[in-house]
Amino acid sequence: MICLVALAAILYLRGWGLLHRQAPYRFTPERRAAYLAGLGVLWIALASPLDAFGNFLLEAHMVQHLLLILIAPPLILMGQPVLPILRGLPRVILKDGLGPFLRWRVLRRIGRLLTHPLASWSALTAAIVFWHVPRWFELALRSNTWHGVEHACFFYGAILFWWPVVQVWPSRPQWPGWMLIPYLVFADIVNTALSAWLVFSTHVVYQAYALAPRLGGVSALDDQSTAGAIMWVPGSFAYLIPALALAMQALNGPRIQPRLVRIEVAPRRDARRSWDLLRLPALGPILRHRSFRPLIQFILFALAMAVVIDGFFGPQIAPMNLAGVLPWTYWRGFAVIALLAGGNLFCMACPFMLPRNLGRRLLPARRRWPRMLRSKWLGVALLVTYFWVYEVFRLWSSPWWTAWIVVGYFVTAFVVDGWFRGASFCKYVCPIGQFHFLNSLVSPLQVKVRSEALCRSCHTHDCIRGNAAQRGCELHLFQPRKHGNFDCTFCLDCVHACPHDNVGILTNPPGSALFRNDGVDRHSSGIGKLSARPDAAALAWVLIFGALSNAAAMVDPVMQWMHSLQAVFGLRSMLPVTTVVLILGIVAVPLLLARICGAAAAWLGRVDDSSRRRLARSFAFALVPLGFSMWVAHFSFHLIAGWRSLAPVVDRILGRSAPLMIDVLPAWLPALQILLLDAGLVLSVYAAWRTAHRHVPEMSRALRLMTPWAILAMTLYAASVWVLFQPMQMRGMVM
Amino acid sequence: MRGVCLLLAASARLFADGGMIVLHQQAPPYVVTVFASPAPPRAGIVDLSVLLQKGETQEPVLDAEVQIEITRDANPIRVSATHELAQNKFLYAASLPLDEPGIWSYTVSLLSAASPKPIVVQGQIAVSGKTPKLVGYAGYLALPFVFLAVFALHQWLCNRHPLSLTAAARE
Numbered sequence: 069m070i071c072l073v074a075l076a077a078i079l080y081l082r083g084w085g086l087l088h089r090q091a092p093y094r095f096t097p098e099r100r101a102a103y104l105a106g107l108g109v110l111w112i113a114l115a116s117p118l119d120a121f122g123n124f125l126l127e128a129h130m131v132q133h134l135l136l137i138l139i140a141p142p143l144i145l146m147g148q149p150v151l152p153i154l155r156g157l158p159r160v161i162l163k164d165g166l167g168p169f170l171r172w173r174v175l176r177r178i179g180r181l182l183t184h185p186l187a188s189w190s191a192l193t194a195a196i197v198f199w200h201v202p203r204w205f206e207l208a209l210r211s212n213t214w215h216g217v218e219h220a221c222f223f224y225g226a227i228l229f230w231w232p233v234v235q236v237w238p239s240r241p242q243w244p245g246w247m248l249i250p251y252l253v254f255a256d257i258v259n260t261a262l263s264a265w266l267v268f269s270t271h272v273v274y275q276a277y278a279l280a281p282r283l284g285g286v287s288a289l290d291d292q293s294t295a296g297a298i299m300w301v302p303g304s305f306a307y308l309i310p311a312l313a314l315a316m317q318a319l320n321g322p323r324i325q326p327r328l329v330r331i332e333v334a335p336r337r338d339a340r341r342s343w344d345l346l347r348l349p350a351l352g353p354i355l356r357h358r359s360f361r362p363l364i365q366f367i368l369f370a371l372a373m374a375v376v377i378d379g380f381f382g383p384q385i386a387p388m389n390l391a392g393v394l395p396w397t398y399w400r401g402f403a404v405i406a407l408l409a410g411g412n413l414f415c416m417a418c419p420f421m422l423p424r425n426l427g428r429r430l431l432p433a434r435r436r437w438p439r440m441l442r443s444k445w446l447g448v449a450l451l452v453t454y455f456w457v458y459e460v461f462r463l464w465s466s467p468w469w470t471a472w473i474v475v476g477y478f479v480t481a482f483v484v485d486g487w488f489r490g491a492s493f494c495k496y497v498c499p500i501g502q503f504h505f506l507n508s509l510v511s512p513l514q515v516k517v518r519s520e521a522l523c524r525s526c527h528t529h530d531c532i533r534g535n536a537a538q539r540g541c542e543l544h545l546f547q548p549r550k551h552g553n554f555d556c557t558f559c560l561d562c563v564h565a566c567p568h569d570n571v572g573i574l575t576n577p578p579g580s581a582l583f584r585n586d587g588v589d590r591h592s593s594g595i596g597k598l599s600a601r602p603d604a605a606a607l608a609w610v611l612i613f614g615a616l617s618n619a620a621a622m623v624d625p626v627m628q629w630m631h632s633l634q635a636v637f638g639l640r641s642m643l644p645v646t647t648v649v650l651i652l653g654i655v656a657v658p659l660l661l662a663r664i665c666g667a668a669a670a671w672l673g674r675v676d677d678s679s680r681r682r683l684a685r686s687f688a689f690a691l692v693p694l695g696f697s698m699w700v701a702h703f704s705f706h707l708i709a710g711w712r713s714l715a716p717v718v719d720r721i722l723g724r725s726a727p728l729m730i731d732v733l734p735a736w737l738p739a740l741q742i743l744l745l746d747a748g749l750v751l752s753v754y755a756a757w758r759t760a761h762r763h764v765p766e767m768s769r770a771l772r773l774m775t776p777w778a779i780l781a782m783t784l785y786a787a788s789v790w791v792l793f794q795p796m797q798m799r800g801m802v803m
Numbered sequence: 804m805r806g807v808c809l810l811l812a813a814s815a816r817l818f819a820d821g822g823m824i825v826l827h828q829q830a831p832p833y834v835v836t837v838f839a840s841p842a843p844p845r846a847g848i849v850d851l852s853v854l855l856q857k858g859e860t861q862e863p864v865l866d867a868e869v870q871i872e873i874t875r876d877a878n879p880i881r882v883s884a885t886h887e888l889a890q891n892k893f894l895y896a897a898s899l900p901l902d903e904p905g906i907w908s909y910t911v912s913l914l915s916a917a918s919p920k921p922i923v924v925q926g927q928i929a930v931s932g933k934t935p936k937l938v939g940y941a942g943y944l945a946l947p948f949v950f951l952a953v954f955a956l957h958q959w960l961c962n963r964h965p966l967s968l969t970a971a972a973r974e
Contacts, residue, residue: 168960383861385854387824388836624841709843716827733843733931742943749947754954767962789944793937795841 073111077104080149083156094237095152103147109140114219123209125286126277130295133222137192138306141226145234185243185251188228193258195225200262202274209276229255233310246318249311256307259299266296344572345513346563355573361416361560368419372474378721379471388720391467393713395474401707403504404700411513411573412504415494415557420481424493427486437492444603447502448610454499455614455654459621459646491542494557501557506604506611507696508553509689510579510751515556515563515571516547522570523548531562531571532593538565546593547571552581554595554604579693579751583758588689598689605685609658612688612695616787617653619702621646623794662688665776673764673773683763687777690755694781697748698788701741705792709733741792749785753778825851826926832858832917835924837909838894846933849901852894853884853911867915869895873928875907884911904932 080103087095112118113135121128154162154170169175181187199205199218208218233248235241243251265273272278272288286294346352354360371394379391386392406413427433461469484493494501517523531547534540541547541562543555550556563571582588588598598604620626633645665687666680675683753774760774826837836854851871855864869884882897889896901907906927913922937944 165957168957172960385836387838388827710823713823716824719827738940739943742940743946746943746947746950750950750954753947753951757958767958785947789937795845 070111070115073107073115076153077107079156080104080147080152081156083152083154086155087152095148099147102143103149103152106140106143106145106147109135109143110223113140124277126274126288126291126295127298130298134298134303134306136219136222137196137226137229138303141223142230142234142310145227145230145236148237150236151238180239180242182228183231183239183242185232185248188231189251189255192222192225192229193255195221196258196262205274206276209274233314245314249314249318252307252311252314256304256311259303259307263296263300263303267293267300268296342574342576344518344574346572355560356563358564364417365419365421368417369422372419372478376471376474378717379467379474382467383720384467386465386467387713388717389467390717390721391470391474392465393710393717395470396464397706397710397713400703404507404696404703405707407504407507407511407696408700409512411511411515411553412508412556412558415501415504416559418494418501418557420477420493420498423478423482424485424491427482427484431483431486433486433489435488437488437490437496441496443496444502444601444607446496447499448603448606450497451499451502451607451610451614452651452654455618456647456650458618459650460643490544491557495543495555502607503611505554505556506607506692507699508556509581510693510696511553512575512578513573514553514576514581515558515560516550516574518570518572518574520548522568526568526570528567530565530567534561534565535567540565541594544594549591549593551585551590551592552598554581554592554598579755582689582692582755586762587755587758588686589762599682599686602681602685605688608688608692608695609662610654611699612691612784613654613658615695615698615702616784616791617650619698619788620653620791621650623791625794626791661780665780668776669773672775673760673769675763675773679763683773686759686763687756687774690759690777691752691781691784693751693755694745694748694784694788697744698784701744701788701792704744705737705741708737738793742789745785745788745792749781752781756781825928826911826924828924828926829858830913830922830924833864833913833915833922834858834861835911835913835922837911837924837926839928844901844928844930846902846904846930847900849899849928849930850888850896851884851899851909851928852889852896853913854894855913855915857917863893864915864917865893867895867913869897870912870914871897871899871909872912873899873901873907873909875901875903875905901928901930904930906930 081100084095084100084103113132118128118132118135122132123129154166157166182191199208199221204218208215231239232241232243233252269292272292274292277291278288344352346356375391375394378389382389382391386396403414457463457469457473463469463473480497481493484497485491528535529546530538530540532540532544539561542559543557545555545562547562547566558573563573577584591597595601595604621630630642630645630649633649634642637645639645662684663680666684669683669687670676670680756774756777757770760770760777764770764773823839823843824836825839826835828835834856836856838852838854840850840852851873853869853871855867855869856862857864865886870881871884872879872881874880880899882899884895884897886895888898906929908925908927911924911926913924
């Protein structure tokens with residue numbers, strides 16, 4: 069509630085500030101004060117202790133309703149809130165989002181119909197009468213949901229009721245002013261009849277109050293009479309005072325019409341406004357400091373060493389071992405949250421940089437990475453292998469194997485970058501890096517140039533070539549032609565190398581790299597067109613379906629099904645079943661679905677049959693937000709549910725024994741997980757729509773082209789929701 | 804090479820997954836660790852597993868008698884925890900019908916040859932409600948479809964009326 073009130077206040081104040089400069093006589097400080105007072109009254113009515121008293125005292129409940137009907141709405145409307153709130157919205161939402169609806173004649177007609185005095189009078193009167201019927205009033209007392217509906221009926225009904233009385237600008241009056249006098253008087257008659265019924269009733273009308281504990285020794289009948297009196301006297305004043313003012317206004321002659329004012333929306337800016345993290349007052353200098361990255365890398369390296377040592381020499385029980393807790397509960401959770409909230413921050417803090425640098429010093433590091441391996445195919449194969457190893461060797465429950473995986477990672481990084489030039493390990497080998505490269509396409513931060521014009525005048529290209537003091541981008545990403553986060557490790561080498569200080573960490577709408585400026589069809593430096601790369605599309609398919617498979621493999625029904633398969637085929641080991649199911653889940657099924665959807669889209673969209681593969685590649689990236697949302701929903705579940713996992717491990721290492729305080733799962737966790745999937749689905753369908761529009765400009769064909777992909781996205785969404793609502797096995801953690 | 808082989812042999816001594824740890828406590832001469840599964844525990848059948856180790860050597864103790872008593876409000880449930888019920892044979896496990904969500908208090912009693920008197924450790928376990936029903940989240944599930952329907956209408960309107968907002972605002 070407080071968030072909504074705060075948002076309404078912020079939007080209004082932002083818009084009012086802009087409009088006050090253009091039309092100070094219409095958007096006055098008094099109007100601003102009235103609006104804010106109205107919001108304040110609304111907050112008192114709904115979020116103050118008044119609401120709690122309402123369950124015991126009818127008079128408190130009545131005061132709450134009167135505030136919602138007679139005080140808050142007219143005050144809010146007196147602030148003339150329509151234009152200030154619209155102007156307070158970000159320009160892109162106002163023009164591109166709401167614009168078509170504001171121009172829609174049907175919607176304007178509906179608005180005019182609803183604010184017609186006959187409709188608005190009927191709306192509020194019906195709401196008041198309906199909710200005072202004992203059956204419905206008691207339903208609202210019993211159920212929080214229906215109580216909310218009751219309050220919404222009162223508040224929005226009252227907004228409609230007071231609209232013609234206040235005559236909110238720029239709407240036009242539909243009745244002459246004097247007609248509003250009977251409008252208010254008849255409303256008061258209804259109010260009086262209801263109040264009299266409560267005051268003179270000889271029994272308690274609402275049985276819930278007869279049974280409720282009495283506060284302050286007031287009997288239920290006295291409480292009811294007082295409530296009726298409150299409704300009668302202040303309620304009548306609220307109707308009759310405006311009626312009197314209108315009568316005097318009618319007697320004094322017509323109102324002087326205010327001068328018409330033309331409100332202009334600010335012209336479109338050439339460049340979209342972005343926040344630059346490197347220019348933030350406190351954070352910017354820290355991020356830019358040359359020691360910052362080595363410091364966070366060293367911290368992660370130290371943690372990785374602790375995982376290795378405890379994994380080898382500590383107790384081989386995952387919940388008691390750092391190797392069972394740090395990677396599988398904390399690291400995965402924080403990594404995906406960092407991707408969601410920022411960008412590829414794990415690669416920025418990568419602990420494998422130290423062995424990579426050591427390899428470069430001790431080994432020749434002169435060879436070029438083999439041409440045949442310059443793609444993501446090796447990374448995709450390693451990812452599939454990792455998923456297989458994870459399930460078969462139950463990495464989550466084996467500190468020993470986890471430690472070996474980390475050691476293997478260090479050795480590979482040391483050898484690859486000690487033998488080959490550049491960042492071959494990051495770009496072509498590291499499966500964790502591939503996971504981050506792909507999913508950071510959805511992230512809201514991007515390392516990019518601040519001014520493209522400045523880059524056009526630059527001839528040294530230090531950001532990619534480097535200079536005497538700083539190496540350039542090792543992943544061959546030329547900043548002015550870089551699009552999105554794919555292959556970007558957030559190493560900030562380009563930031564330090566640029567002599568014009570023209571590279572920053574800028575904010576972008578999440579997922580915009582997938583659809584804005586030709587999206588994945590745009591040529592990007594060091595990558596080419598993502599939509600033209602089958603290896604990158606394969607990476608996307610594996611990670612999208614990997615998200616679902618990884619979570620599904622730990623829920624009870626799937627585990628039981630796999631065990632039943634083992635029994636049916638008479639197998640002694642789960643290895644063949646796990647292998648086949650995994651290969652089906654992250655390789656065969658995605659491949660099959662990509663072919664089916666590609667063929668169906670080509671047929672429905674009437675596009676060239678030979679472009680089916682191109683469609684499958686393009687639309688694979690549209691599904692990335694959904695896959696990413698599943699990773700976040702899954703890993704954040706482990707992080708939130710197991711956030712105390714570290715405590716017993718630390719206690720063991722320090723030789724302490726302490727009883728653990730344990731919590732139940734937070735009730736909001738399932739809702740948060742669904743909201744994450746919701747956002748993923750919406751962004752995926754939107755990206756699919758924009759992708760379809762790039763292929764065929766006509767709306768109907770684009771709709772047909774995207775239909776198979778939208779169906780696939782919704783199927784994945786349904787499957788993900790189902791998986792999240794199954795009992796999950798928490799793997800190696802403590803609550 | 805010999806060192807690596809020794810390392811492999813030493814570190815492969817025990818693999819276990821008894822769920823999540825709910826208690827880790829020194830109870831001389833032993834160290835007692837209690838696990839709960841499923842993790843997090845939800846109302847229904849909950850498995851409690853006990854790992855008993857010698858305090859000095861950390862060796863698992865396999866010949867103890869382990870009793871678990873658990874209660875929420877009244878009517879305590881008493882069961883014996885055994886190796887037979889445990890997936891990992893270093894653990895003593897028991898299945899308990901914890902039908903109500905909330906905080907349950909348990910007592911683990913241990914009897915072994917090394918200690919003449921029974922050793923008792925106590926703790927609490929939080930049991931969440933049963934797996935949430937999808938129906939309760941219908942509003943959240945409908946949200947993306949409402950959003951997509953509004954977006955479809957938006958695109959339809961854009962296709963029909965490519966007007967500027969300034970013109971609409973003037974109107």
